[in-house]
Amino acid sequence: MQETAFNVVFQGLNPTTGMPTRAYSAASSEDVSEAAERACRAFRRHPEATVRADCLSTAAAKLDAHADEILTVAMEETGLAEPRLRAELSRTTGTLRLFAALILEGSWVEAVIDHGDPSRKPLPRPDLRRMLVPLGPVAVFGASNFPLAYAVAGGDTASALAAGCPVIVKGHSAHPGTGELVAGLIAKAVREAKMPEGFFAFLPAGGSRDVEVGVEIVKHARVRAVGFTGSVPGGTALVRIAGERPEPIPVFAEMGSVNPVFVLPGAIEKDAAEVAAGLVASATNSGGQMCTCPGLIFVMNSPQAERMITAMREAFGQAARPTLLGPRTRDNYFRRLREIGRTPGVCLAIGSLDTPQDARISAIPTMLEVSYQDFKSAENLSDECFGPETIVVRCGILDDLIEAARAMRGSLTATLLASDSDSPAARRLLPELQDRAGRLIVNGVPTGVEVAAAMVHSGPFPACSRADTTAVGPLAIRRWCRPVCFQNVPDSLLPEELREANRLGISRVVDGARIEARAAR
Ligand code: NAP
Numbered sequence: 001m002q003e004t005a006f007n008v009v010f011q012g013l014n015p016t017t018g019m020p021t022r023a024y025s026a027a028s029s030e031d032v033s034e035a036a037e038r039a040c041r042a043f044r045r046h047p048e049a050t051v052r053a054d055c056l057s058t059a060a061a062k063l064d065a066h067a068d069e070i071l072t073v074a075m076e077e078t079g080l081a082e083p084r085l086r087a088e089l090s091r092t093t094g095t096l097r098l099f100a101a102l103i104l105e106g107s108w109v110e111a112v113i114d115h116g117d118p119s120r121k122p123l124p125r126p127d128l129r130r131m132l133v134p135l136g137p138v139a140v141f142g143a144s145n146f147p148l149a150y151a152v153a154g155g156d157t158a159s160a161l162a163a164g165c166p167v168i169v170k171g172h173s174a175h176p177g178t179g180e181l182v183a184g185l186i187a188k189a190v191r192e193a194k195m196p197e198g199f200f201a202f203l204p205a206g207g208s209r210d211v212e213v214g215v216e217i218v219k220h221a222r223v224r225a226v227g228f229t230g231s232v233p234g235g236t237a238l239v240r241i242a243g244e245r246p247e248p249i250p251v252f253a254e255m256g257s258v259n260p261v262f263v264l265p266g267a268i269e270k271d272a273a274e275v276a277a278g279l280v281a282s283a284t285n286s287g288g289q290m291c292t293c294p295g296l297i298f299v300m301n302s303p304q305a306e307r308m309i310t311a312m313r314e315a316f317g318q319a320a321r322p323t324l325l326g327p328r329t330r331d332n333y334f335r336r337l338r339e340i341g342r343t344p345g346v347c348l349a350i351g352s353l354d355t356p357q358d359a360r361i362s363a364i365p366t367m368l369e370v371s372y373q374d375f376k377s378a379e380n381l382s383d384e385c386f387g388p389e390t391i392v393v394r395c396g397i398l399d400d401l402i403e404a405a406r407a408m409r410g411s412l413t414a415t416l417l418a419s420d421s422d423s424p425a426a427r428r429l430l431p432e433l434q435d436r437a438g439r440l441i442v443n444g445v446p447t448g449v450e451v452a453a454a455m456v457h458s459g460p461f462p463a464c465s466r467a468d469t470t471a472v473g474p475l476a477i478r479r480w481c482r483p484v485c486f487q488n489v490p491d492s493l494l495p496e497e498l499r500e501a502n503r504l505g506i507s508r509v510v511d512g513a514r515i516e517a518r519a520a521r
Pocket residue numbers: 141142143144145146150170171172173174205206209210211212214215229230231232233234235237238254255256257290291292329384386412457463471
């Protein structure tokens with residue numbers, strides 16, 4: 001970033017002490033324009049897959065080599081614990097390597113060849129070849145709660161670079177030091193791999209420029225798509241801005257999610273306390289600051305349900321008071337928590353609706369309870385409350401659970417706890433949940449997202465602005481591409497991927513097809 005006399009200076013913050021860390025300089029409007037223009041020029045140079053893969057692998061190696069340094073800064077800026085951040089870093093470097101391997105294998109371009117037939121009557125059939133091509137410069141916005149995996153070197157950046165899209169990262173104001181450090185390592189990897197200059201840019205934001213920098217990036221004509229992870233208000237604002245551009249662009253916004261859990265009677269027949277412990281551990285994981293924490297737990301009234309609820313109350317009472325990510329997370333959390341607490345019929349089971357008054361930015365883990373009748377009459381209980389909170393909804397009959405599932409807002413996950421004896425009820429519930437969530441979990445907890453080919457990290461609105469894709473796993477690369485058909489284009493003018501498919505005699509390039517065909521020669 002080029003320093004100018006007009007750069008806004010802002011302070012980083014340590015939420016554990018409530019003290020400032022150091023000063024950072026926010027990107028100016030000129031920095032935004034320059035990054036977008038450079039990204040556009042870099043895009044036109046179309047680095048080959050081998051070069052992009054080398055860049056991704058080099059970036060992963062650099063992050064691994066600087067792990068301790070990165071974790072020290074990330075811990076200071078987020079208050080998240082070291083083991084959690086170490087696991088997040090390993091997931092981040094794993095994702096960079098996954099995309100390097102994906103583009104070397106090559107079938108992600110989904111090349112399809114339909115040979116022409118000049119002798120077809122009454123009209124000759126044209127020669128058609130299709131493949132995915134990159135969209136162009138991509139803007140990436142990360143979230144406060146994942147300073148590594150949904151941030152500068154996270155899945156959006158990895159998948160966009162892999163696709164051949166230059167990336168402009170809008171720095172998060174809650175972890176500017178982590179962002180700066182990781183961005184420096186990615187920039188080095190870009191240079192060492194000899195990627196075109198400008199293929200990656202990091203634009204810090206904060207102070208009076210925290211929102212402006214992002215808005216300017218999304219409005220810039222050179223930017224062709226946006227990857228966002230964060231709150232529903234933030235994501236929907238950017239979707240609107242991108243849609244109002246003279247040339248609208250897609251925004252893949254991963255947003256807030258309430259992650260409902262439905263407990264059927266058989267699941268708590270044997271050990272209601274164990275089920276309760278698992279649910280509370282998931283709801284308070286990372287201080288309840290996970291996009292997949294369970295915010296609503298529906299259970300049918302019974303003596304076992306009472307045992308489960310009592311055990312949950314006890315576990316919430318014993319859970320440590322977590323440090324929250326920052327003042328904005330705290331303020332949003334308590335505003336939402338008090339809104340829930342004021343809802344008719346909702347009662348506080350344990351915890352507190354009051355903001356702790358010490359220097360550390362924190363909250364007391366809190367559980368609320370409500371009957372299904374009151375839940376149904378309330379308008380606002382199905383929205384996310386981002387923090388260490390959960391609501392238990394006491395239901396009378398199975399139809400209450402089915403009705404609740406049908407009325408849920410879109411979520412990243414939906415969880416069903418059931419035993420074999422619950423099968424008829426499970427068979428009724430699961431299709432309803434499938435309609436409302438991107439990932440269905442049976443007899444588990446929603447926290448813990450595996451990076452794998454079958455993973456879906458997305459869901460109907462408001463969990464995501466685009467339920468037709470995923471932010472995690474290899475399919476994430478498809479967000480940054482569009483299909484192009486080449487009609488009667490001579491082999492010498494086709495992209496290398498289509499030429500190779502033709503050489504190998506493959507008309508449908510599916511997983512592993514190129515490797516098998518190459519080996520057969
Ligand atoms: P956030 O406040 O929405 O911030 C996310 C990013 O968007 C930040 O860079 C922020 O900039 C920017 N931003 C926010 N509002 C904006 C606006 N109106 N215009 C332009 N830019 C805007 O969210 P967060 O507090 O960082 O993250 C927590 C939320 O993320 C939770 O709701 C959580 O569930 C969700 N999340 C979802 C996933 C998922 O995969 N679905 C994963 C992790 C987190 P500044 O910070 O500089 O203001």
